[in-house]
Amino acid sequence: MNPTVRIEPSADGSLTAYHGLYNEYFHSKHGALSQARQVYLEGTETHRHPEPHVLEVGFGLGLNFLVTLQNARQRGAVLSYLAYEKDPVPLPLLEAFQHGLSGVEDAWEALLAAWESPEGFVLQGVDFRLEVCFRDVRQVRFPEGWASAIYLDPFSPRTNPEPWAAEVLQGLFHAARPGALLATYSVAGQVRRDLAAAGFTVTKVPGVLGKREWLRATKPEACTAREAPPE
Ligand SMILES: C[S@@+](CC[C@H](N)C(=O)[O-])C[C@H]1O[C@@H](n2cnc3c(N)ncnc32)[C@H](O)[C@@H]1O
Numbered sequence: 364m365n366p367t368v369r370i371e372p373s374a375d376g377s378l379t380a381y382h383g384l385y386n387e388y389f390h391s392k393h394g395a396l397s398q399a400r401q402v403y404l405e406g407t408e409t410h411r412h413p414e415p416h417v418l419e420v421g422f423g424l425g426l427n428f429l430v431t432l433q434n435a436r437q438r439g440a441v442l443s444y445l446a447y448e449k450d451p452v453p454l455p456l457l458e459a460f461q462h463g464l465s466g467v468e469d470a471w472e473a474l475l476a477a478w479e480s481p482e483g484f485v486l487q488g489v490d491f492r493l494e495v496c497f498r499d500v501r502q503v504r505f506p507e508g509w510a511s512a513i514y515l516d517p518f519s520p521r522t523n524p525e526p527w528a529a530e531v532l533q534g535l536f537h538a539a540r541p542g543a544l545l546a547t548y549s550v551a552g553q554v555r556r557d558l559a560a561a562g563f564t565v566t567k568v569p570g571v572l573g574k575r576e577w578l579r580a581t582k583p584e585a586c587t588a589r590e591a592p593p594e
Pocket residue numbers: 388389390420421422423424425426427428447448449450451498499500501516517518523525526
């Protein structure tokens with residue numbers, strides 16, 4: 364197993380992992396599962412969307428995906444999920460990650476079976492489609508106008524600046540549908556400025572996990588109003 368990554372408990376009892384090279388955790392130490400639910404699933408209103416299309420930067424251990432699929436299944440919604448991951452964790456680490464989520468065991472088993480495909484994989488279930496691309500997000504072309512929600516979840520801009528680059532955030536803006544919501548745990552000033560420069564409307568949201576704020580960015584709805592014709 365990769366000695367630089369190890370599984371550890373977070374404060375809400377759910378597991379996360381620590382990455383020795385980045386010196387950071389994959390999720391909030393205040394609660395991995397709570398962060399997945401509150402910041403990403405609910406923060407992007409994906410828990411209410413009838414047919415969510417989620418684009419994720421940083422698939423990590425797949426916790427955000429599992430939480431999103433569990434919620435979609437509980438309300439009979441069909442989920443499409445497209446994730447990018449530059450540096451997939453070793454399979455034994457993923458196998459040891461006890462997420463404890465019920466109702467998603469079939470997807471988790473299929474994901475483990477597909478994990479060692481060199482370039483990524485697609486899982487097609489009856490009520491979900493998951494595509495994981497093992498690529499650096501700086502080198503991909505996102506699908507235009509595809510996402511109802513964006514989970515922007517790399518390591519922090521301080522230790523992992525590449526996926527936060529202004530060009531990546533511009534690409535995410537084009538990948539978003541009008542009205543789509545992006546969530547991220549980072550409130551760094553440069554991230555807020557670059558999201559706004561890309562076209563998003565950016566707001567800081569008060570956090571509940573260790574009182575940390577997080578960011579929500581909205582792609583404005585297309586303006587459909589027409590100027591009145593001259594009298
Ligand atoms: C905070 S963890 C993500 C946790 C994950 N969302 C989950 O639910 O378990 C950050 C992830 O971003 C990935 N990452 C970092 N830089 C990247 C890049 N340039 N392109 C794609 N993924 C990247 C890291 O390898 C790591 O797995």
